[in-house]
Amino acid sequence: MRILDRYILSRFLFNFFSSFVILMFIFVFQTIWLFIDDFAGKGLDIFIIGKFLFYLMPNLMEKVIPLTVLLSSILTFGTFAENYEFAAMKASGISLQRAMLSLIIFVVFLGGLTFYFANNIIPISEMKIYNLRKNIAKVKPAAIITEGVFSDLEGTEMNMKVDRKYGEKDRFLENVIIHEKSKIKVNTTVIKAKSGELISSEKSDILQLVLKDGHYYSEMATKNNKDKKKHPYTKANFRTYTINKDLSDLNDVDLNEERDVSTDKMKNISRLSKDIDSLKENNVKVVTAFSKNIVNRMGAFVKLKEPDSLAAVAIAEKKKERDSLGTVVSTDSIVALFPSWQKKQILSSAKSATSNILTSIMGKKNELQLKYKIYRLHILSLHKKYALALSCIILFFVGAPLGAIIRKGGLGLPMVIAIILFLTYYFIGVFAGNYAKEGSIHPIIGAWLSTFIMLPLGVFLTRRATADRGLMSFGSIFDYFKRMFQKKDKNAVT
Known part of the structure; x- marks a missing residue:
């Protein structure tokens, strides 16, 4: 390796690792702020919190590595241009592409490493996070309850408030208030107790809550409107009342619909490819079976036997029946073939059948929308792994020529430009991903949109930096419009 290549690579690596450490530090603190409600006041020791953050770090690298490549490339070539080192390279006959050669090789290697990381490490970290959160709820069930406020226990339709937690692993509770919701999300049951105890086992998924010295109040559901006005309810006093809750419902780790342990984020490319094919095939089977069921219920597309010639003549004569006044009655409508007293029954039956079919549809x-959303999430996750690796290369070709153009090093202007470009790239990816999840755009477009938008920008900046032009030449734009107006004047004179 030549001395110049070693020099450029060493400067880039110094900026790269420095930026990586700073950005990772910032994103870790942002993560702590996002999960502060899960950590604060729940009796978790430093080791568990550190373990949780350690498992989250691979997910943060999806954001940190592209931003690090962009920032370090702007810093490196901005410093070269500011100190006239880049001008000295050009004077020696070294072009921008030749100066970037060693860095291009490194960034391509980094893209491959990022792809391996996204395909193998991140799925494992997602699984570790899931298991850790589940184990926290088993070992420390009180961690899901916060003192002084109502804690919404996800998946249980129950809110709980306690004044104080104490004892070993905060298992003993004081002044417990529980609100339980009905199937229609209405608070119908209130339980109050002077004390309580949380009992759980690491070998069981059941969390047992034993309440002592309390009252039970529940509103009764009635079908009669007159009884509803009386507001019937049940009330009871108890010395001991036991509630059993499934811990798997209390640990809804993924906020998406998929509640299986193996979500799309926990799978590598080979697993995603197999599951995409199986999900597609299964969805087609479900839609086909449901369509056949609806068709059979409607009686649609039923083949009728063609009448012979004599039957056709009889039907034609029947269509010209006359009433008592001698007026021809049109019997083309099926309903018109029946007496008036039966028409209401037929229409009522048809209306009821149609309403039932619409309710089934x-x-x-909702079920099909959920199935197809899971299918789209798998496609999106598959292509995001490829897009993440390619984005590192493309963002390098955006940052390196941009640094040479702005001719500014340090953490001032380059940091601002890098953050603006990365936020543009990131939010385009977020919005495109959300649209892809809902089916507004294809998942492949949602995964690649932000990367493909940065691609022409990288080509444009590289061409301008190679030609030693500024970011935007207002003089050339002015000359272009001036020449255009001169041509119009000449045409008008002629």
Whole structure:
């Protein structure tokens, strides 16, 4: 390796690792701030919190590595241009592409390493996070309850408030208030107790809450409107009342619909490819079976036997029946073939059948939307792994020529420009991913959109930096419009 290549690579690596450490530090603190409600006041020791953050770090690298490449490339070439080192390279006959050669090789290697990381390390970290959160709830069930406020226990339709937690692992509770919701999300049951105890085992998924010296109040559901006005309820006093809750419901780790342990984020490319094919095939089977069921219930597309010639003549004569006044009655409508007293029954039956079919379709619609959303999430996760690796290379070709153009080093202007470009790249990816999840755009477009938007920007900046032009030449733009107006004047004179 030549001395110049070693020099450029060493400067880039210094900026790269320095930026990586600073940005990782910032993103870790941002993560702590996002999860402060899960950590604060729940009796977790430093080791568990550190372990949780350690498992979250691979997910942060999806944001940190592209931003680090962009920032370090701007810093490196901005410093070269500011100190006239880049001008000395050009004077020696070394072009921008030749100066970037060693860095291009490194960034391509970094893209491959990032792809390996996204395909193998991140799925494992997602699994570790899931298991850690589940184990925290088993070993420290009181961690899901916060003193002084109502804690919404996800998946249980229950809110709990305690004044104080004490004892070993905060298992003993004081002044417990529980609100339980009905199936229609209405608070119908209130339980109050002077004390309580949380009992759990690491070998069991059941959390047992034993309440002592309390009162139970529940509103009764009635079908009669007159009884509803009386507001019937049940009330009881108890010395001991035991509530059993499944811990798997209390640990809804993923906020998406998928509640299986193996979510799309926990799978590598080979697993995602197999699951995409199986999900697609299964969705087609469900839609086909449901369509056949609806068709059979409607009686649609039923083949009728073609009548012979004599039957056709009889039907034609029947269509010209006359009433008592001798007026021809049109019997083309099926309903018109029946007496008036039966028409209401037929229409009522048809209306009821149609309403039932529409209800079935609406109920199945939500299920199918969930299935296809899971299918789209798998496609999105698959292509995001490829897009992440390619984004490191593209953002390098955005940052390196941009640094040579702005000719400014340090952490001032380059940091601002890098953050603006990265936020543009990141939010485009977020919005495109959300649209892809809802089916507004194809998941492949949602995964690649932000990367493909940065690609022409990288080509544009590289061409301008190679030609030693500024970021935007207002003089050339002015000359272009001046020449255009001169041509119009000449045409008008002629």
